[in-house]
Amino acid sequence: MEEILLYEQHDGVVTLTINRPEMRNAISDPDMLHALIAAAERINLDRSVRAVILTGAGTAFSSGGNVKAMRERLASGGHGESVNTRYHYRDGIQRMVSVLSNLEVPLIAAVNGPAIGAGNDLACICDIRIAADTAVFAESFVKIGIIPGDGGAWLLPRAVGMSRACEMAFTGDAIDAQTALAWGLVSRVVPAEQLLDAARDLARRIARNPGHALRMTKRLMKEGQHARLDTLLELSAGFQSLAHQSADHREALDALLEKRPPRFNAGFNAGFNT
Numbered sequence: 616m617e618e619i620l621l622y623e624q625h626d627g628v629v630t631l632t633i634n635r636p637e638m639r640n641a642i643s644d645p646d647m648l649h650a651l652i653a654a655a656e657r658i659n660l661d662r663s664v665r666a667v668i669l670t671g672a673g674t675a676f677s678s679g680g681n682v683k684a685m686r687e688r689l690a691s692g693g694h695g696e697s698v699n700t701r702y703h704y705r706d707g708i709q710r711m712v713s714v715l716s717n718l719e720v721p722l723i724a725a726v727n728g729p730a731i732g733a734g735n736d737l738a739c740i741c742d743i744r745i746a747a748d749t750a751v752f753a754e755s756f757v758k759i760g761i762i763p764g765d766g767g768a769w770l771l772p773r774a775v776g777m778s779r780a781c782e783m784a785f786t787g788d789a790i791d792a793q794t795a796l797a798w799g800l801v802s803r804v805v806p807a808e809q810l811l812d813a814a815r816d817l818a819r820r821i822a823r824n825p826g827h828a829l830r831m832t833k834r835l836m837k838e839g840q841h842a843r844l845d846t847l848l849e850l851s852a853g854f855q856s857l858a859h860q861s862a863d864h865r866e867a868l869d870a871l872l873e874k875r876p877p878r879f880n881a882g883f884n885a886g887f888n889t
Contacts, residue, residue: 620650621672622657627665627822628815629658636673642733643680648711655714665822665829667718668814669741670725676750677734682759708733708765715740716837719830721821725814726750727807731789736763739770742833744800745814746792747807752800754780758787773840775800825863825879 621632631654633640635647642648658664671677715722715737724730724741731753738744738752754771756763763771763784772780775798783790792804805813821829831854839847858864863879870877 619647620654622654624664626819627663627826628668628818629654629664629666630668630670630815632670632672633677634672636671636675638681639675639678639729640671640673640734641678641681642711642737643708644684645707648707651711652714655718659717659719662826664720665824665826666818667720667722668725668811668818669722669737670727670811670814673728674749675728675734676724676726676730677737678729679732679734679736679755685759704764712736712740712766712770719833720826721818721829721833723814723818725810726752726792726801727810729753729789731755732763733765733767736765736767736770739767739774739800742836743802743817744774744795745803745805745810745817746795746801747810748792748804749807750792750795750801750804751789752783752795753787753789754783755787755789757784823879825861825867827861827863828858831858 617634619634621630621634623630623632631651633642633647635641642651658667721743722741724738724744726738726744726746728747728749729751730738731751732755735752735754754763754767756767762768768780768784771783774780775783779798790798790800792801795801796804803813835847835851835854838850842850863877866879867877
């Protein structure tokens with residue numbers, strides 16, 4: 616049986632491809648959620664990984680929820696009592712959002728086509744978003760009479776600001792790639808045939824840097840979204856004390872002074888003095 620989530624690793628870069636093109640890469644079914652969670656947990660344990668690319672197979676990034684399954688569930692009585700629906704979300708798509716949000720390494724969305732509903736929010740989880748010129752984005756939950764139950768009301772305003780997030784969420788209308796670029800939802804738009812090359816080039820540029828420094832830098836960037844300045848400064852001081860003692864820091868300084876490329880550890884478990 617074909618894998619629903621492809622996991623490919625080359626050097627320090629992992630590429631995750633949502634592989635359900637016949638369903639436009641819907642992500643709300645339990646098997647897909649479990650696959651995304653397992654991949655994130657695997658990456659966090661693999662110290663050789665320094666960057667991750669997330670994309671979709673075929674012409675869509677992700678259509679979000681499986682609308683056909685929603686209708687069938689509603690017709691059959693759904694999740695039963697409302698409390699069961701709460702657990703369905705909390706233990707399903709919300710857990711996936713939480714786990715991917717806590718991925719320790721930089722995560723790049725290569726948005727190859729429509730990113731709709733939960734697919735839009737999946738892109739928002741990523742640290743960097745690059746879009747094909749064929750991509751469209753929609754926070755479309757209201758169009759089918761539901762709300763962004765996956766945390767989109769937290770994710771989207773942090774990507775585009777409150778006013779534009781409200782416009783997307785209240786209308787449910789799609790925006791094209793150039794509008795997404797103008798609004799700051801993506802950092803770059805490239806021709807569709809160049810998307811993966813652009814994402815891989817960026818991932819390689821990231822992965823050239825020491826793994827421990829990347830993971831700690833990402834943690835600081837995430838904490839900086841909600842921590843007080845004095846709290847972030849204290850955390851930064853603690854992380855910096857670790858970084859200064861790493862073998863990769865010494866190698867970076869030596870390489871700079873000797874005018875040669877640095878040779879960092881593939882994994883950083885051995886990168887610190889013990």
